[in-house]
Amino acid sequence: MDDNFSNFSVKRQNIRTLSLVVCTLIYLLTGAAVFDSLESPTEDKNRRILLNQIEKFRNNFNMSDVEFERLYKHMIKKGNFNRNSQWEFGGSFYFCTLALALIGYGHSTPNTTIGKLFCIIYILIGIPISLIMFQSVGERLNGFLKYSIKILKTTKIKNFQFKNKSVSNKDLIVAESFLTFVLVLTASYIFSVYEGWSYFDAIYYSFITLTTIGFGDYVPLQKHYYLRKNPIYAAFTILFIMTGLTILASSTNLLVLYLVNINSEEKLRKRMRLKQ
Amino acid sequence: MDDNFSNFSVKRQNIRTLSLVVCTLIYLLTGAAVFDSLESPTEDKNRRILLNQIEKFRNNFNMSDVEFERLYKHMIKKGNFNRNSQWEFGGSFYFCTLALALIGYGHSTPNTTIGKLFCIIYILIGIPISLIMFQSVGERLNGFLKYSIKILKTTKIKNFQFKNKSVSNKDLIVAESFLTFVLVLTASYIFSVYEGWSYFDAIYYSFITLTTIGFGDYVPLQKHYYLRKNPIYAAFTILFIMTGLTILASSTNLLVLYLVNINSEEKLRKRMRLKQ
Ligand SMILES: [K+]
Ligand SMILES: [K+]
Known part of the structure; x- marks a missing residue:
């Protein structure tokens, strides 16, 4: 095969691949920006509500921070709490x-x-x-x-x-x-x-x-x-x-x-x- | 194209596909049986331990079943409890x-x-x-x-x-x-x-x-x-x-x-x- 031509073809393929990588990266960055703006406010709001609820809950039951942490870590976060x-x-x-x-x-x-x-x-x-x-x-x-x-x-x-x-x-x-x-x-x-x-x-x-x-x-x-x-x-x-x-x-x-x-x-x- | 031959080829392909489906099904059933025997005992044990812990926890804090349920559902199951x-x-x-x-x-x-x-x-x-x-x-x-x-x-x-x-x-x-x-x-x-x-x-x-x-x-x-x-x-x-x-x-x-x-x-x- 003509070496020059083959070289040219490889270069063209490389450029194609590189532009695909750049495209994907830009697409990822754009997506990240959109999700950040869409989800972050709700996330913040939900976290505030949740922390409030936990605060109230702890006051109701006179539970210390450490005790709640233990409840969270041992009983629930491990994801074992499936009735099924x-x-x-x-x-x-x-x-x-x-x-x-x-x-x-x-x-x-x-x-x-x-x-x-x-x-x-x-x-x-x-x-x-x-x-x-x-x-x-x-x-x-x-x-x-x-x-x-x-x-x-x-x-x-x-x-x-x-x-x-x-x-x-x-x-x-x-x-x-x-x-x-x-x-x-x-x-x-x-x-x-x-x-x-x-x-x-x-x-x-x-x-x-x-x-x-x-x-x-x-x-x-x-x-x-x-x-x-x-x-x-x-x-x-x-x-x-x-x-x-x-x-x-x-x-x-x-x-x-x-x-x-x-x-x-x-x-x-x-x-x-x-x-x- | 020879119709008989084409018919034969389609049949052969059908048989190949069917046997692949059967293979996959058997593989799934076998896997299910193995996972059942490997994981079920630990799952049962973990659930018993967990229910025990919850029982103790509820007694400690004088918390009703309904109250614990509410804690579980509203504060934790929703998966919002991410500090990050x-x-x-x-x-x-x-x-x-x-x-x-x-x-x-x-x-x-x-x-x-x-x-x-x-x-x-x-x-x-x-x-x-x-x-x-x-x-x-x-x-x-x-x-x-x-x-x-x-x-x-x-x-x-x-x-x-x-x-x-x-x-x-x-x-x-x-x-x-x-x-x-x-x-x-x-x-x-x-x-x-x-x-x-x-x-x-x-x-x-x-x-x-x-x-x-x-x-x-x-x-x-x-x-x-x-x-x-x-x-x-x-x-x-x-x-x-x-x-x-x-x-x-x-x-x-x-x-x-x-x-x-x-x-x-x-x-x-x-x-x-x-x-x-
Ligand atoms: K997945
Ligand atoms: K996946």
Whole structure:
């Protein structure tokens, strides 16, 4: 290969990478500034209210600062104050699903050393399996959608019929966005009913979950012993995660194929130019 | 294309997908059983100890059940009891980094409706940017590693010299595994010193973070006002995440290229068979 040309191409790639890094950094700094201005005042206000409440509470019960500190540290901060069992089979299954889906709300985490060790080994083996699984099911979903859209496009409804009967990747992306949209809107409604969240909070929860961020500020199945007493709702919660991530895996699949195609086309063009 | 053959191929793919789903399910069920047996006894014991402590505490302060409930619900469960400000610029930057890296410890999450709304929009735009960025930097890292290994392999050290001087993908994977290994071991040491965690806990933290699960059971920068008072350690924490995820992006890059190659080779073989 022409060394000059290759050098030029590497430089171009370096510039592309560098600008992406700078973009991300600027995006992070901007986000930080906005969140600071949005959340800091409420945080300050809440802290003041809280400290006031604690002050009152301590006065009521004639409790010293040290005693309250002990209460806080030993009884509550350790996060053990869960009336639900988190580690019975249902809870453990929920934990494993959240870990392998990379969501990890963190509402329950192993407390024993052996549990942590097993957790490390479990995810090191399990994450590749689950990623390949989502990827594979996502590919199948793409196939199924392609087939369905094809049927839709070739059916004559009254006098209307699609002119272009081939199914493009754009059609698939539109179908998947539509599916995600419907899934988020309906699932959020169900979550808002069962968990007592506002509809907006349930939508926020759905986004945070399906992006696999999983802050854990909203965690389903923590109330009313749902895990033990309402297996249908519990199954729905896990199915919501699985379905959502599968649809997203389908989109990623299309995107990767698209990028790889662009790459190989670029390489072809390069070769053509070199031959001239 | 031969319809029979295509049918056969789709069936084979369906079987592959189905077996992957079954594998994942079995893996989840097994994990659930193990975690149940590992964690449930400790959980039960801890809950008993805790309820005992609460009982004693309530007796000491002559506090009714309802009053304790109120203390728990209003003052502590809401998770507002953070002495650190989480939403000053440094904390907000930390939050944005964790969100865009899909880690999301959840130690601080937006409390205002407008903050949540901005969060949804912010991550919808930001995640694609950050994914492309990691992908791009990871590609560059691969190039750099290739170059370094090439130099290493062509240098004569005393009388030893590598026979095979070309750099394979296997070499790259080995180099990246080695880098990850060194990063986790050294960073964990630093975390254990600054955060007061045991070395094992710090390694557990590193794994949970670099897999992007981010349970949030261990969160750096929460003690001693580190975010404000120790910017070098704060920068180290964020750099640890960035470096780790970049190395993993490099490996993913190699893996995707490998899988795409396999796929196109399979297609080529299929076409050859069809021509015969
Ligand atoms: K996560
Ligand atoms: K998380």
